[in-house]
Amino acid sequence: NAGVTQTPKFQVLKTGQSMTLQCAQDMNHNSMYWYRQDPGMGLRLIYYSASEGTTDKGEVPNGYNVSRLNKREFSLRLESAAPSQTSVYFCASSERQISGNTIYFGEGSWLTVV
Amino acid sequence: GNSVTQMEGPVTLSEEAFLTINCTYTATGYPSLFWYVQYPGEGLQLLLKATKADDKGSNKGFEATYRKETTSFHLEKGSVQVSDSAVYFCALPTSGTYKYIFGTGTRLKVLA
Numbered sequence: 001n002a003g004v005t006q007t008p009k010f011q012v013l014k015t016g017q018s019m020t021l022q023c024a025q026d027m028n029h030n031s032m033y034w035y036r037q038d039p040g041m042g043l044r045l046i047y048y049s050a051s052e053g054t055t056d057k058g059e060v061p062n063g064y065n066v067s068r069l070n071k072r073e074f075s076l077r078l079e080s081a082a083p084s085q086t087s088v089y090f091c092a093s094s095e096r097q098i099s100g101n102t103i104y105f106g107e108g109s110w111l112t113v114v
Numbered sequence: 115g116n117s118v119t120q121m122e123g124p125v126t127l128s129e130e131a132f133l134t135i136n137c138t139y140t141a142t143g144y145p146s147l148f149w150y151v152q153y154p155g156e157g158l159q160l161l162l163k164a165t166k167a168d169d170k171g172s173n174k175g176f177e178a179t180y181r182k183e184t185t186s187f188h189l190e191k192g193s194v195q196v197s198d199s200a201v202y203f204c205a206l207p208t209s210g211t212y213k214y215i216f217g218t219g220t221r222l223k224v225l226a
Contacts, residue, residue: 033214
């Protein structure tokens, strides 16, 4: 009963380092998302993938890249980390990008850039 | 485009008190509306939803009614418990793209 699984849960990076956040879902969902959560800002969409083979920018894509590796997996890459990217990152998925579909979230990845 | 505004927190209540967390929205048409809850150290999980105007969503004693006249989807619970302490998010799809947008979250703290 895993749902959405993301790794790592905690990471500390130095400015300029790169890293990839991994996400996998076992619900056979078509759509997947990456959000970041910052105090007072709620959740902001970084990138999403409506279906396997497609990706699109969300509200705050700068400094990030994504890969929809297959239907299950959707990774988020920080090429050159900056302190402004210190945040909690959530991967999510839904059956389709249709109004009324529930989004299911992973447990979050706490990233600190020093 | 669509947007959602929810009340600022934190909200601090005593156990068994009545809870209201306000959420208002701006939308094209009548999209589905959602409340998600985030417990400490966890991701968001669906609390309840309503898919059309005048629908009432309910779960775990929480209720919210989709009111198109007032463009609101306020979350209510008659008697809160300490275990309800969490952050609550109102959400709806964006117009045209079906990406979801979330409110800024309202932190609820319930004291024994």
